[in-house]
Amino acid sequence: MMELDGNALAGDLREVFATDMTGAVFTCAGCAHTGVLATLRVWQPAPGLVGRCPHCTDVVLRLVRTPTRVFLTLTGATRLELPLEP
Amino acid sequence: MKNRISWRVATVTAARWETSSARTLVLDVPDWPGHLPGQHIDVRLTAEDGYSAQRSYSIASAWSAEAGSPDAGTVELTVQRLDDGEVSPYLTDVVEPGDRIELRGPVGGWFVWREKQTAPVLLIAGGSGVVPLMSMIRARGLARGRQPFRLIYSVRTPEDAAYADELRRRVREDPGLDVHFVYTRKTPDGWPAPPKRIDVATINSHGWPPDFQPDCYVCGPTAFVETAADILVALGHDPKRVRTERFGGA
Structure with a gap:
């Protein structure tokens, strides 16, 4: 098992979002911790990608890909905050 | 959908060992848009039976921010072999110049350094x-x-x-x-x-x-x-x- 962080999610999130998401600030639904998505804890390989809060280890984000679709679950985050492009 | 990042095929043009277990691959990526230091490339290997494995690697090389610079830069990955790895042993021990690999990038925007940052x-x-x-x-x-x-x-x-x-x-x-x-x-x-x-x-x-x-x-x-x-x-x-x-x- 490889222990990674949210930096490794950049490519998969960039497939869904129009901008880089690793610098987006999440608020954890479990403990209200805030941090950038790059700091999520991620383990590989797994059938899907799971990003856990670095503070309370609750699941913040889940991303599952099939050959034709992407499923992104964000129930573990109460908020995402992104900078607007200058 | 425009602006969506997609997979493309790159050619390995050179390879060199940095240590006994870390190897740099120099890549020719058609229409490379340039990258910031700290950004990644995702590499995807697909077996004949359709099984595929994907890993994210940091880019080792620099790319000039000056558009059209003749000395624009190169696209290089340095891959550390993990003995129980699914992807890294292929990149360190099997791939040779002339081979083609599937990748997407550059990705990432937080763990990067930008020239406009003036701090030490x-x-x-x-x-x-x-x-x-x-x-x-x-x-x-x-x-x-x-x-x-x-x-x-x-x-x-x-x-x-x-x-x-x-x-x-x-x-x-x-x-x-x-x-x-x-x-x-x-x-x-x-x-x-x-x-x-x-x-x-x-x-x-x-x-x-x-x-x-x-x-x-x-x-x-x-x-x-x-x-x-x-x-x-x-x-x-x-x-x-x-x-x-x-x-x-x-």
């Missing part, structure tokens, strides 16, 4: 965590940046240090760049200290004082990153200026 920079690398930090050093060199840079690079033995010759050369030729090695298992002959892990004294002596408000980048295995980041914050560095990237290892 402290880079702390554990093992192959040096790769994105090397890209930052090379980008600064390419842009003839004046920002003071310091690299603290922890390796097990002198033989495990990637880019050692280039780092020595750059310390002489790139004004304002300092490099300090930490050896955890075996030191070079004549080294003034026994092997040790990175600690408060190391970062205090070879980093920047918190008053300088440096931008700090820490990359390495999880335990290393946590130790170094905790020390930085304990020394008084603003956690918001400490960016981390962790990967693998125990």
Whole structure:
């Protein structure tokens, strides 16, 4: 098992979002911790990608890909905050 | 849908060993848009039966921000072989120049250094965590940046240090760049200290004082990153200026 962080999610999130998401600030639904998505804890390989809060280890984000679709679950985050492009 | 990132096929044009287990692949990627130091490339391998595995690798090389520059840069990955890995042994031991690999990128925008950042920079690398930090050093060199840079690079033995010759050369030729090695298992002959892990004294002596408000980048295995980041914050560095990237290892 490889222990990674949210930096490794950049490519998969960039497939869904129009901008880089690793610098987006999440608020954890479990403990209200805030941090950038790059700091999520991620383990590989797994059938899907799971990003856990670095503070309370609750699941913040889940991303599952099939050959034709992407499923992104964000129930573990109460908020995402992104900078607007200058 | 426009603006969506897609997979493309690149050709390996050259390969070289950096250590006995880390290999650099030079890639020709059609229509490469350029990259920032610290960004990644995702590599995807697909077996004949359709099984595929994907990994994210830091880009080691620099790319000039000046559009159309004749000396724009190269796209290079340095891959550390993980003996139980699914992808890395293929990239280190099987791929040869002329082979084609599937990739997408560049991706990532948080663990990056931009030339417009004027603060001093402290880079702390554990093992192959040096790769994105090397890209930052090379980008600064390419842009003839004046920002003071310091690299603290922890390796097990002198033989495990990637880019050692280039780092020595750059310390002489790139004004304002300092490099300090930490050896955890075996030191070079004549080294003034026994092997040790990175600690408060190391970062205090070879980093920047918190008053300088440096931008700090820490990359390495999880335990290393946590130790170094905790020390930085304990020394008084603003956690918001400490960016981390962790990967693998125990």
